[in-house]
Amino acid sequence: MTDSADRAIIAHLRRDGRATVAQIxxxxxxxxxxxSRRLARLERSxxxxxxxxxIDDTRVGGLEAFIEIRMLGAVDAEQLADLARGIPQILEFYNVAGDPDLLVRLRVDDREELAxxxxxxxxxxxxxxxxxxxxLNSWIRT
Known part of the structure; x- marks a missing residue:
């Protein structure tokens, strides 16, 4: 369980993940x-x-994409999560309610790699x- 001090530490880390303990x-x-004690506890828990x-991916190059996936029948989403872990281009994997069943975010060099x-x-x-x-464009809250 986190308290207001923990949430303040987390907020600081969200703004600057490289901050020193003294700065925080x-x-x-x-x-x-x-x-230091709170950070250790937050990490352990x-x-x-x-x-x-x-990373500002627009400066790195390549394409970012999302793939909506509809599963066949009663396929266990964990099976697809295991598959996704084996594909290095996949950055994130979400099992979502509604349609689609799964949402995958990935980064590739070009359209051929995406295909x-x-x-x-x-x-x-x-x-x-x-x-x-x-x-085409993105904005990420930091």
Whole structure:
């Protein structure tokens, strides 16, 4: 369970994941030792699952896309999640309510690579249909 101090630490990390314990402590009005203990607890409990860089993919190149997936019958979404973990271009995988059944976000170098990933998913025999959406512009809350 998190309290207001934990939420303040999390908010600081969302703004600056590279902040030092001392910087966070000054921002949230706690001692560095208290912030260190709280960070360790948040990491152990899984609230903080890791630290990452936010990349501006428009400067990297390539295509970002979403694939809507409709599963065949009563296919277990975990089967597709296992499949997705084996496809390095897939960045995120969501099991959603409604239509479609699953939503996948991926990044590829070009349209040919995108077609290859879509075909790889379709060939599993687990999927009734797909719809691919290519990202033109994006905005991400940081």
């Amino acid at each position: 402590a000054a921002d949230v009005s706690l001692s560095p030792a208290a912030v 899984g609230v903080i699952r890791g630290y990452t860089a936010i 290859g990933v879509v075909n790889q998913l379709r060939r599993t025999g687990l999927i009734a249909g797909t719809k691919t959406l290519i990202v």
